[in-house]
Amino acid sequence: MPVKVIKGRGLVNGKGHGEILFSPEPISFYGGVDPLTGIIVEKGHSLYGKSVKDKILIFPHGKGSTVGSYILLRLKRKGLAPSGIVNLETEPIILIGCMIASIPLMDKPEDLLSKNINGKKAEIFVKKDLAFLRVMYE
Amino acid sequence: MEAVVKVGEVLGAERLIRIVNAHISGISYRNIGDEGLEFLKSLAEKGARFSVPTTVNPAGMDLSKWKEMGVTEEFAIKQLEILDALRFMGAKLALTCTPYRYIKIRFGDHLAWSESSAVLYANSILGARTNRDGGPLALFEGLVGSAPLVGMHLSESRVPTVVYDLSNLRSECNMVSELGYFIGRAEKRGVPAIINLPKNFSEIKNLKLFLASIGTSSGIAMVLIQGISPEFKEDYLKGLDVVKPMKSDLVEIRESFFTKDGVVVLGCPHLSPEEIAELANKLKDSRVTKRMILFTSRDAAKLARNQIKLLQERGVDVFFDTCMVVTDLKNMGIKDVVVDSAKAAYYLQSQGYNVSLMSREEALEYACEGN
Numbered sequence: 365m366p367v368k369v370i371k372g373r374g375l376v377n378g379k380g381h382g383e384i385l386f387s388p389e390p391i392s393f394y395g396g397v398d399p400l401t402g403i404i405v406e407k408g409h410s411l412y413g414k415s416v417k418d419k420i421l422i423f424p425h426g427k428g429s430t431v432g433s434y435i436l437l438r439l440k441r442k443g444l445a446p447s448g449i450v451n452l453e454t455e456p457i458i459l460i461g462c463m464i465a466s467i468p469l470m471d472k473p474e475d476l477l478s479k480n481i482n483g484k485k486a487e488i489f490v491k492k493d494l495a496f497l498r499v500m501y502e
Numbered sequence: 503m504e505a506v507v508k509v510g511e512v513l514g515a516e517r518l519i520r521i522v523n524a525h526i527s528g529i530s531y532r533n534i535g536d537e538g539l540e541f542l543k544s545l546a547e548k549g550a551r552f553s554v555p556t557t558v559n560p561a562g563m564d565l566s567k568w569k570e571m572g573v574t575e576e577f578a579i580k581q582l583e584i585l586d587a588l589r590f591m592g593a594k595l596a597l598t599c600t601p602y603r604y605i606k607i608r609f610g611d612h613l614a615w616s617e618s619s620a621v622l623y624a625n626s627i628l629g630a631r632t633n634r635d636g637g638p639l640a641l642f643e644g645l646v647g648s649a650p651l652v653g654m655h656l657s658e659s660r661v662p663t664v665v666y667d668l669s670n671l672r673s674e675c676n677m678v679s680e681l682g683y684f685i686g687r688a689e690k691r692g693v694p695a696i697i698n699l700p701k702n703f704s705e706i707k708n709l710k711l712f713l714a715s716i717g718t719s720s721g722i723a724m725v726l727i728q729g730i731s732p733e734f735k736e737d738y739l740k741g742l743d744v745v746k747p748m749k750s751d752l753v754e755i756r757e758s759f760f761t762k763d764g765v766v767v768l769g770c771p772h773l774s775p776e777e778i779a780e781l782a783n784k785l786k787d788s789r790v791t792k793r794m795i796l797f798t799s800r801d802a803a804k805l806a807r808n809q810i811k812l813l814q815e816r817g818v819d820v821f822f823d824t825c826m827v828v829t830d831l832k833n834m835g836i837k838d839v840v841v842d843s844a845k846a847a848y849y850l851q852s853q854g855y856n857v858s859l860m861s862r863e864e865a866l867e868y869a870c871e872g873n
């Protein structure tokens with residue numbers, strides 16, 4: 365099984381694995397993701413109707429209300445959170461959300477990620493200065 | 503500490519700076535839910551304490567009149583638990599979006615505030631320095647007592663990026679909310695300078711509405727207003743693009759909100775004691791024919807006790823500790839509202855209410871129609 369390792373900047377330590385869910389658009393967790401189901405409910409969003417549960421969620425950065433940080437925590441407590449997040453360049457909403465919810469987070473991936481990695485199995489690993497995403501290509 | 507340092511790294515801050523005060527949003531149980539509550543409780547239990555004076559935004563209900571607001575007992579208990587956790591950590595439960603009215607802020611003070619209308623007021627009117635921090639970030643900054651030295655904390659960020667010349671609007675001071683919303687929507691970021699102000703624009707009530715409305719349609723944290731902002735300098739305007747809004751620009755925004763009939767709801771941002779006195783004075787000899795609700799803080803109420811009593815006698819409801827944006831007006835059987843704030847108009851419309859936007863004077867006339 366060919367594997368590709370993509371390094372990035374590690375922000376919140378941890379490891380997780382799951383299918384990749386890729387969004388070319390920013391995500392607002394407050395109002396955009398239902399905290400009771402983990403499903404993306406923002407109208408017109410390219411991931412509308414998809415669940416973030418146990419996914420390696422890849423999106424450019426967060427947007428919207430900073431209450432979004434608490435929504436990540438809500439999702440985690442209910443077992444509905446992504447197993448890891450990769451941003452192009454993160455901002456405080458996602459960063460603080462991942463910190464308080466203990467969701468592994470890296471940003472600035474060295475390779476530009478695109479839609480064709482959607483659905484691939486992947487693993488995220490973040491520990492201090494070492495952060496990478498391992499994508500399994502079948 | 504780790505959270506604040508990390509945010510600083512992500513934002514490219516060279517170091518942290520000591521702050522003198524923090525103000526936290528995300529207080530309403532409706533917004534932060536059980537997880538927000540649990541998070542605050544666990545912080546309090548772990549011994550977290552604010553290291554600088556810290557105030558908090560409005561809650562989801564009036565702490566004494568929540569039953570009148572149609573709030574359920576379950577909601578009330580959870581809301582009180584949130585407030586208990588914050589109090590335990592040492593916050594002052596000001597429960598207002600206008601903390602600048604009740605705490606002493608000085609020119610040049612570094613703050614960690616997370617209520618956009620208050621951030622705009624602090625930077626633009628008081629010359630204090632704060633970014634538009636998120637609720638959880640301001641909470642951590644209040645615990646740590648410092649904030650990343652970036653954005654509005656730096657002098658180099660506090661210079662104008664565009665000029666708004668209001669000379670076409672000399673007599674349009676009754677559309678300050680629309681004007682703020684217009685500028686925010688057009689600019690999104692940066693530091694607009696505002697020159698050639700309409701008459702009466704500089705009244706505090708107008709500035710509050712104007713700034714809150716800018717904050718609603720943009721990420722702007724500061725404007726430099728001629729004759730008002732302590733950091734406004736004519737020299738800085740040279741070479742910048744100049745925009746001259748027309749009355750029709752503002753009318754278009756006003757007309758994007760419409761309801762045929764509605765409850766008059768004022769107090770976004772929270773009314774000051776002076777604004778309450780002005781309303782009481784205007785309603786002294788009349789009685790409202792429409793339902794009218796005012797939102798303010800308990801600190802304001804202490805300073806305007808008699809005026810509030812008079813307003814209540816004239817048929818006006820006055821609530822403290824909360825506001826129309828963070829509580830559910832639906833619980834009071836309200837679906838249609840008339841407001842004077844584009845911030846309230848925007849958030850209430852997005853919550854599914856039918857909304858009309860008018861000036862405060864027009865809203866008062868409307869409330870007294872047929873008297």
